[in-house]
Amino acid sequence: MDLLATVRIFTRVVERGSMSGAARELEMGQPAVSERIHKLETFLGAKLLMRSARTLTCTDEGQLFYDCGRELLAAADRAITAVSSKKEAVAGAVRLASAQCFGEVVLPHVLMRVREQYPKLHLDLVLNDAVVDPVTEGVDISIRLGQLGEGGYVAHPLGYVHRTLVAAPAYLARHGQLESPADIRKHDFIRVKGIFGNELLPLVRANGPVENFPISTILVISHWRPMFEMISAGAGIGVVQQPACLPALRQGKLVELLPQYRVPSFPINVLVQATRPMPPRIRAIIDILKSEVPFVLRQGEGSHD
Numbered sequence: 001m002d003l004l005a006t007v008r009i010f011t012r013v014v015e016r017g018s019m020s021g022a023a024r025e026l027e028m029g030q031p032a033v034s035e036r037i038h039k040l041e042t043f044l045g046a047k048l049l050m051r052s053a054r055t056l057t058c059t060d061e062g063q064l065f066y067d068c069g070r071e072l073l074a075a076a077d078r079a080i081t082a083v084s085s086k087k088e089a090v091a092g093a094v095r096l097a098s099a100q101c102f103g104e105v106v107l108p109h110v111l112m113r114v115r116e117q118y119p120k121l122h123l124d125l126v127l128n129d130a131v132v133d134p135v136t137e138g139v140d141i142s143i144r145l146g147q148l149g150e151g152g153y154v155a156h157p158l159g160y161v162h163r164t165l166v167a168a169p170a171y172l173a174r175h176g177q178l179e180s181p182a183d184i185r186k187h188d189f190i191r192v193k194g195i196f197g198n199e200l201l202p203l204v205r206a207n208g209p210v211e212n213f214p215i216s217t218i219l220v221i222s223h224w225r226p227m228f229e230m231i232s233a234g235a236g237i238g239v240v241q242q243p244a245c246l247p248a249l250r251q252g253k254l255v256e257l258l259p260q261y262r263v264p265s266f267p268i269n270v271l272v273q274a275t276r277p278m279p280p281r282i283r284a285i286i287d288i289l290k291s292e293v294p295f296v297l298r299q300g301e302g303s304h305d
Contacts, residue, residue, distance in 0.1 A: 092122065160268065166240055228240055
C-alpha cells in the first residue's frame with residue numbers, strides 16, 4: 001500500500017465529508033476510494049470513520065490520524081516544492097502510451113512543447129488502442145480515449161475528441177448522397193477494429209437522445225490510417241477522428257455526411273499511477289498536456305472552412 005497516497009485520500013474524505021466528494025476531487029472512482037480507506041483501517045487496526053446515511057465523521061482515532069496526516073502531507077509537499085522549483089530536477093526518462101490516431105496526429109505537437117521546455121527529459125512513446133491500467137501497461141503516463149473502467153490510476157480529463165462521418169466526393173458521385181441516417185446501411189462502411197462492432201452507428205441530433213442506425217461493414221482494419229486512406233480513395237464511408245480528417249475536409253478531399261447529426265465524441269484522459277508524491281518529470285508533462293491538448297483540439301471545432 002502506498003501509505004502517503006492513502007493518507008492524502010483519507011484527509012480529502014474527512015474534509016469533504018463523503019467518499020463521493022473526495023473521489024470527484026481526486027478524479028478517482030468512488031469504489032477505489034472506499035477500498036483505500038478500508039485497507040488503511042486494516043493496516044492500522046483501528047476504525048477511522050463512522051458512516052451514516054449521508055455523512056462520514058471521524059472516530060477519536062480517525063481525528064488523531066487526520067491531524068497527524070495533515071502534518072505529514074504538508075511536510076511532503078514542502079519537500080516536493082523544494083525539488084520541483086529547480087527546473088533541472090525535471091529530467092530523466094518518461095515512458096508514455098497513447099491511442100494510435102491521437103498519438104500520431106495530436107501528440108507530436110505536444111511532445112515538441114515538452115522537449116522545448118524540458119530538454120533533459122527522454123521520452124519513449126508507445127502507440128496502441130487498448131485501454132489498460134498504466135500500472136499493468138508498464139508506462140508512466142497513458143493517454144486514452146473512451147470510457148474508463150476501474151484501475152489503480154488517477155485520470156486527468158483533457159477534453160473530448162470529436163468524430164465525423166465522412167466520404168470522398170468520388171464515392172458520393174458513384175453512390176449518391178445520404179439524405180437521412182436510414183441511408184447509412186445502403187453504403188459500404190469501413191471501420192477500425194473494436195469500433196461499431198455491433199454494426200450500429202450512434203448519432204445525435206441537436207440536443208436529442210443518442211440513436212443507433214445500422215451500418216453495412218465491408219472492411220475492418222486494425223489501424224486508423226489504412227481506413228482513412230481507403231475512405232479518402234473512395235472505397236466507402238466511415239467515421240474518422242476530427243483532428244485526423246479536418247485538413248481533408250477543408251481541402252474538399254472529404255465531405256462530412258449528415259452534418260445535422262454528430263457522432264458522440266470520445267472523452268480523453270491522461271492516466272497516471274495513483275501514487276504520491278508525483279515525480280516532477282511526470283507532473284511537468286501532465287501540466288503541458290492539460291494546457292496544450294485542449295488548445296489543439298479547439299482548432300478543429302466550428303466550421304471546416
